[in-house]
Amino acid sequence: MSTRTRIAPSPTGDPHVGTAYQALFNYVFAHQNGGQFIVRIEDTDRNRLVEGALEGILDMLEWLNLPPHESPTVGGPHAPYIQSERAEKHRQYAQQLVDAGKAYLSFETPEELEEMRAAAAARGDEYGGYDRRYRTLDPLEAQKRADAGESYVVRLKVPLEGETVVQDLLRGAVTFKNSELDDKILLKSDGFPTYHLAAMCDDFDMGITHVIRAEEWLVSTPIHIQIYRAFGWPEPQWIHTPWLLGDGGKKLSKRTGDVSVKSYRAKGVLPEALLNYLGMMGWSMPDGRELFSVQDMEEHFSWERVSLGGSIFDFAKLKWLNGKYIREVLSLEELASRLHAYLLENSLLENGETLELNTTFRQVVKMLTPRMDLFSEFMAKTHYFWSEDFEYTEKARGVLESSREVLSDLLERLSTLENFSPEVTHDFFQAYALEKGIKLGKVMSPLRAAVAGTLESPEMGPMLEALGKEKVLARVRRALEF
RNA sequence: GGCCCCAUCGUCUAACGGUUAGGACACUACCCUUUCAAGGUAGACAUACGGGUUCGAAUCCCGUUGGGGUCACCA
Structure with a gap:
């Protein structure tokens, strides 16, 4: 089988x-x-x-x-795969059990049940469930009442004595006393079955x-x-x-963590990273590898390697893992196109005209690869590549104010450079610093502030190349006027 | 509260009677370096407690404690 x-x-x-x-x-x-x-x-x-x-x-399964x-969508030999569409069958099954004397019709109201529970609790009963008041009702009598239109549910007639042993593959035999089992409802009064x-x-x-x-x-x-x-x-x-637990070790829920896959997707978590992360919750690769695919899991999975303690969902680690996929698993081309699709899907493009899946975009993606763990961080860290309308940070402003001389030097000399390839600009900066007898940092930070508006950015060479000579010079000019 | 499950660093985990209890995230230093990252190196951090069994227990047994779940005409 x-x-x-x-x-x-x-x-x-x-x-x-x-x-x-x-x-x-x-x-x-x-x-x-x-x-x-x-x-x-x-x-x-x-x-x-x-x-x-x-x-x-x-959609989630497709994305993953x-x-x-x-x-329900691909169908199959046992369709329908939507339970409510199988309700008629469930009713027949319930009837089958009633006919066999394994289940019975029960006429108590939800209010009566509530009273029963309260009374049992007040008495301090060990068994706090349904009191089985209709279990012994004559089936013919019960049927008569049902036929007369009285509302009823169908309950399972569980054995009152003995034990039921659950053979769980992970935990072994788990024994329950039948006297503690409830005559669970199988069919609700609305005619729909319960989960059970x-x-x-x-x-x-x-x-x-x-x-x-x-x-x-x-x-x-x-x-x-x-x-x-x-x-x-x-x-x-x-x-x-x-x-799978949330903050504080409680059952993962909206109150103890982010449970929505949509939300992780919107944050720019890659499906393979999510799956990889989930795979290391409660299970581990035989060789201890932490980076593995679903395919790898299929190859090495065994229930013996499942640990039984619950695992707290740690977004920080998921984030790190997502960064690993960005840095080590996806090719630049794959990364660029998936990131672009993500930005499109989430309407995060700052400027639809300039933010095409082109060479510049790829250059920026490459620069950002070691600098982001989530796709959602991309725009905030690269906004100055796409628009001239960016602010200077407090620190950048400070640097600009005290570096006018260097900046005007740079403006003048940079404009004479043939091209802005990383090699050319790199040599240029080295030579300039040497000539002036100052540290490279004294040259870089003003320029960085002028060009990016911030003191934290990718390397100067690739950044200038992606921006291009025209924009760079304009930005230095703007910084000088600031 | 009854019943059930679970128990190694803060977190995810390795160890299936013999290890200086290993790795990863996060954290802290340092290195690299034009900033920020990434990367590298180092550091701090755990077998809940008490009894057994055994030459020897994180590992097996019992108890305690702790945590979680479940006690719906919800799944």
Whole structure:
């Protein structure tokens, strides 16, 4: 039987890094075993749907280059891959369990449930769930009430005694007492299934062999096992991956960190860097390498190398890793075109006419390569390349004021240079400093201030070349008048 | 609170009974240098605690503590 894994995200907001994390592990494991990676959208909670969220998730996977073998958009032999479209099937499954006496109709209202919980809490009961008041109701009687139009849910009749053991691939056997299990709702009063029913039925129907999901699901796994058993289906392999945590070591959420993949994309994080970073959360390469691709992961992945403690998402390290991709992985040509596309996509171009994907742009990108970790830093660090309308920083101003002599010298002599290639200007500066008996810095900083408006910039040679003689001279002139 | 999971530098991690407990991010110096970076070198920083088992425990067992999760007609 071929290995089949899935992610089952809910379309309830921006695409979540946790979803990307799960997608990565599910994708890698499926590919490593020559199997299939499936995306199924879990939208049975009709109240929490967010417009566009489904597309957002699919877009994210495309951006990350983790294409599913089967999904709502590419389809597949088990379509539909949108859970709400399978609701009729879930209702049939629920009925099947009711008919078999493994589940029952239940008529309590949400308010009554609330009272039950409060009462159980007040008594200090160990079991704080549903009191099972309809579990023993005669099925015929129950059916009669349902037929009469009374609102009901379908609940699983879990065993009251004994234990349910979850065999987790990462943690071994995890034992739960059945007396602590709840008669979980399988079908809600709106006729839609809960996650418990829907996910198990769909996993079974879709032939999922390995359920790889976040640790938060571990404690509801005994219920899932009971559902499988009620149907008489063989269990999949359970794998509960370690937590991705936010600040303070709490579950990663909007409150504890940035969870939106869109937001990382907007910051100019490369998809391969994000994936690489996610890959080193909870897993490591056998040789300790930190820079690795999804392909590398497929080659070397094993559950044995997964560490179980949760990992705190550290943006500083992601940033560093992104910088590594910019500096060491992408070619200049690749970098330039992707950066250009990024700027276009985020409408960050300062001047659409001059900021084309041309030689100057490439020269500037090359200069910035060791100087940026994120694409979003690019414009702020290069604005003076694209416009004459730039300010002098406080420090630059100070230097300009005390260097008029050098600047006018420079203006005069620079204008006689044949060309502004780095070699020519480099020799020129050396000679000038030598002649004047001053340090190179005394020549460079005024010029830097004049040309860039700041004392922090790329090297002078390439910078002057990219700017060109005309602009450089004009800027020195402007600085002298300042 | 009940139940469940987890526990190595601040952070991500290596070590699968024997290492001066290694690497990376961040941090601090220094080197390189026309500034800023990048790069290089160095430094500081960890096995939560207490019992066992063993000739020998970060590693195995138990307990404690700590952290997290979960107890929905949400997934």
